[in-house]
Amino acid sequence: MEIKYENFKKENRLKLFGHEDAGKEREDRLLSYYYKTLQYEDIISDIDLQVVIGEKGTGKSALLKMAFLEAHNTPITPIWIRLDDLSELYSDILNSDDLYQLKTLWKKSISKLIVMKLASDTQFSYGEDYDKALQWAYTSGYASRDFISRTAKIFKPMYEKYINLEDHPDSGERGVLERMITNKNIRLFLDDFDLDWKGNASDILRIKSLLLSLSDMSSDMDGLSVRIALRTDVYEMIRNEEFSDKFESSIIKCKWNNNEIIKALAKRICSYFDIKFDEESTQDNTTMQYHLIRYLNYVFEPRFSEYTRSWCNAPTHRVIFSLIRRKPRDMVKLCQSVAEEAYQQKLSKINDNCFFNVLDTYSQERLKDLVNEYKNQLPQLQTLLVRMAPTKQEIQSKYSERYVYTTAELHNKVKNILQNLTIKIYAPSSEKLKIADIHEIAHFLYKVGFITGRKRNPSGKLSRVYFDESPYLLNANVGDGGYAWEIHPAYRGALAKGINDSWESTLDVEDEEIE
Numbered sequence: 159m160e161i162k163y164e165n166f167k168k169e170n171r172l173k174l175f176g177h178e179d180a181g182k183e184r185e186d187r188l189l190s191y192y193y194k195t196l197q198y199e200d201i202i203s204d205i206d207l208q209v210v211i212g213e214k215g216t217g218k219s220a221l222l223k224m225a226f227l228e229a230h231n232t233p234i235t236p237i238w239i240r241l242d243d244l245s246e247l248y249s250d251i252l253n254s255d256d257l258y259q260l261k262t263l264w265k266k267s268i269s270k271l272i273v274m275k276l277a278s279d280t281q282f283s284y285g286e287d288y289d290k291a292l293q294w295a296y297t298s299g300y301a302s303r304d305f306i307s308r309t310a311k312i313f314k315p316m317y318e319k320y321i322n323l324e325d326h327p328d329s330g331e332r333g334v335l336e337r338m339i340t341n342k343n344i345r346l347f348l349d350d351f352d353l354d355w356k357g358n359a360s361d362i363l364r365i366k367s368l369l370l371s372l373s374d375m376s377s378d379m380d381g382l383s384v385r386i387a388l389r390t391d392v393y394e395m396i397r398n399e400e401f402s403d404k405f406e407s408s409i410i411k412c413k414w415n416n417n418e419i420i421k422a423l424a425k426r427i428c429s430y431f432d433i434k435f436d437e438e439s440t441q442d443n444t445t446m447q448y449h450l451i452r453y454l455n456y457v458f459e460p461r462f463s464e465y466t467r468s469w470c471n472a473p474t475h476r477v478i479f480s481l482i483r484r485k486p487r488d489m490v491k492l493c494q495s496v497a498e499e500a501y502q503q504k505l506s507k508i509n510d511n512c513f514f515n516v517l518d519t520y521s522q523e524r525l526k527d528l529v530n531e532y533k534n535q536l537p538q539l540q541t542l543l544v545r546m547a548p549t550k551q552e553i554q555s556k557y558s559e560r561y562v563y564t565t566a567e568l569h570n571k572v573k574n575i576l577q578n579l580t581i582k583i584y585a586p587s588s589e590k591l592k593i594a595d596i597h598e599i600a601h602f603l604y605k606v607g608f609i610t611g612r613k614r615n616p617s618g619k620l621s622r623v624y625f626d627e628s629p630y631l632l633n634a635n636v637g638d639g640g641y642a643w644e645i646h647p648a649y650r651g652a653l654a655k656g657i658n659d660s661w662e663s664t665l666d667v668e669d670e671e672i673e
Contacts, residue, residue, distance in 0.1 A: 165430075165457070166501035166508075174430045174457065175423075175493045180486065181219025181349065185227055191429035192224050193422035200410045201225045201385055206376035209369065209405055210387040212412030213607060213626065214531055215487030218387035219349050221412055225385065226347045234383075235338040237275045240350045244271065255360065260367035262300075265375060269300035272344065276313060276335055287316050306381040310339045343381035348372075352392045356534040357584045366396050373404050387412075390626045391532075391605055413626055416479040416670075417450075419489050423478070424453035431456060451475060457497070462510035468662035469510070476667045477513060481520070483607060483648050484624065488524070495520055517662070521651030528649075532606050536583045537591070542599070543608060545575045546645060547653035561645040561664050562612070565600075565638040572596045597634035600643075604632050608649060611641030619671035 165174060176191060177183040201208055202225050212218045229236035241248070247267040254260050273295045277288055291312045299305050317335055338344060351368060355361050365388070376384045388396075393409070396402055414422075421437075428435040433456075436449060451460060451473070458474045469477055482488035499512035529540045536542070548560040556562070563571060573596055575581075581599060582591035594602070603609045604625055611623035611631060623631070623641060630636045632643075645653070650661040 163501055163504045163506050166497040166505075168498075170430075171494050171497045171501075174427065174497065175490050176426050178487050178490045178494070179219065180217060180490075181223050183220070183223075187429075188220065188223065189227060191422075191426040192220065193418065193425045194224070195414065195418055197221060197410050197412055198224065202228070204383075205408065206383045207373055207405060207408040208385050208410050209393070209408050210385065210410045210412050211390050211393045211626070212387075213390050213485065214527075215483070215485035216412050216414065217486045218389075218412045220486070222347045222349055222385055222387050229345055230334075233337065233341045233343065235334055235341065235344045237272060237344060237346050239268070239271060239275070239346055239348045241353055242350075243275075247271070251364065255363065257363060257367055257370075260364065261371045261374070264368050264371035265300040266296050268346070268371070268375065269305060270296040272346070273309060276309070276338060287312070291316075300375075303378055303380055305379045306338070306344055307342050310342050314339050341381075343383075345383045345385065346372075348384065348386040351386065352388050355389070355392055357391075357395060358590075362395055362399060365392060366399050366401070369396065369405050370401060373408070390629075391535075394605070394629050411626055413624075414484050414486065416484065419479055419482065419484065419486060420450050420454070420475050422486055423489055423493065424450045427453050427456055457508055459507050459509045462513075466510045467514065468660065469665075469667050472667045474508075474510075476670075480665060480667045480670065481517075481648050483524070483646060488648065491523070492516075492520055514662075518651040518654070521649055521653075524648045525652040528606055528608060534584075536581065536594070536602060538579070538581050541579065542575065542581060542603075543649070544653070545579070546571070546603070546608070547655070553655075558664055561647075561650055561661075563609075563643045565632070565641075565643065568600055568609070568643045569596050572599050597632070601632040604643070605629070607646060609643045609645055611639070612644050613641050615671060617671070620669050621671050 164170065173187070176187065180188060180192070197210070198221065201210065201221060210218050210221055223238075226236045226238055244251075244267055247270065251260060251263050251267065254263060270292055273288075273291050277291075291309070294312070295305075295309070299308065302308060313335060317339060352365065355365070369386075372384045372386060376382050390411075397406065425435045425437075427433075433453070435453070454460075454475055460474060462469045462472045462474065462477065464471050478489065478492065482492055495516040496508045496512040499515050500506075500508045503512070505512070525543060529543065533539045552560045576596070576599075581594045583594040583598060583602065584590075585592040604611070607625060611628070612620050615621040622644075623639075628639065631639050631641065647665045650664065654661040
């Protein structure tokens with residue numbers, strides 16, 4: 159196969175590596191390249207309520223969307239709901255601070271929205287019958303165990319009256335309503351319900367009441383199942399609340415290991431070049447690396463040059479997963495950036511020079527992403543992160559490990575920062591900011607993924623731990639579990655002290671254990 163640099167122009171880069179937000183990807187493309195992890199089997203199961211949790215960029219929306227798309231090939235009637243779909247229904251929820259009133263408002267709003275969504279999948283004119291259906295759903299239907307069967311009964315004459323299938327043989331959307339009327343089951347997919355999350359008491363109450371409402375509805379309403387995606391830090395604040403045990407068994411952790419991300423990248427490359435992706439061969443660890451690297455070699459040089467300024471002869475795939483925080487979105491952003499470099503240089507394959515040309519910008523963008531995502535919880539986050547850069551003393555005393563700290567060193571670094579800066583954070587128990595102490599700041603840095611835990615395993619390789627794996631580490635009453643702490647390599651370029659600070663030397667890309 160002849161590989162040309164034109165494969166890296168913008169329109170082809172998008173096809174080659176996919177949309178950075180796979181939840182917004184074209185349906186046919188997502189279906190062609192999506193790599194299904196074990197979590198996918200959980201989300202398509204028959205369990206009534208499933209709560210998908212994961213950090214931003216880990217593919218929660220893509221996981222929901224894939225399950226939603228493939229549900230169309232089953233007897234299930236899928237309905238996709240975003241927060242903005244509630245529109246005027248949401249104002250009453252925002253204005254309430256009573257748990258039980260909020261639960262009722264969520265149930266009313268979601269039940270009404272189900273009727274609206276079912277009707278929107280058709281093309282018939284809304285009339286008096288439809289208005290009555292909406293009113294019934296909101297005022298009393300939300301409390302009915304037979305809500306779905308009664309909704310089907312209400313829609314059936316409307317469907318038969320306004321829809322003549324023979325006149326519109328190609329309209330597949332009406333098949334959704336027809337399926338619901340026939341099979342009387344619905345699966346809701348809720349996404350982006352934590353968009354306006356700040357971590358204060360009202361946010362916690364709002365999401366907690368939503369989860370409790372969905373738990374009630376999925377258990378009380380015959381034929382209803384629910385899937386919802388939330389960020390990990392959102393759920394961790396909810397789980398400390400009363401009644402959280404009602405949905406703890408419904409949690410699916412959306413997380414990736416390095417091998418899974420490389421498989422996802424390999425499958426996207428195969429999809430672009432119309433090559434069969436042999437998933438069976440990637441299940442066997444003895445052959446997996448060979449097959450994955452073979453696919454990646456269509457667009458990447460397999461190794462960095464022996465003359466490169468860092469990571470001499472390092473396998474390219476190891477460089478990639480060392481920089482991407484175990485997030486598919488990071489993988490896409492990095493690959494698209496290096497592909498753009500290859501296109502500018504008219505290269506047929508992406509080489510080490512392409513990586514080094516984009517690393518600092520890539521790092522600055524990841525730092526900006528982090529600040530944008532969490533500044534509502536800690537308004538001075540930008541300043542805090544910048545001040546976490548190595549000091550002159552740290553560079554002199556531990557040059558190659560200047561981004562690595564014992565727990566005592568981490569606490570001392572935060573303590574020094576606090577001598578000249580007062581940092582406030584939202585307290586879950588109130589609507590106000592409170593002054594954060596050393597333990598709270600250290601744990602926050604861990605929670606948002608700025609730092610990760612690391613220690614040597616019996617094989618001598620580095621084993622890493624992320625917040626979603628051990629969320630209680632670094633709490634004042636928990637400790638560090640034997641881990642040291644490391645500023646993630648994705649952020650080091652943004653913290654580097656100018657062009658002479660070769661931060662790449664602080665990262666040994668072959669030192670990490672491969673899952």
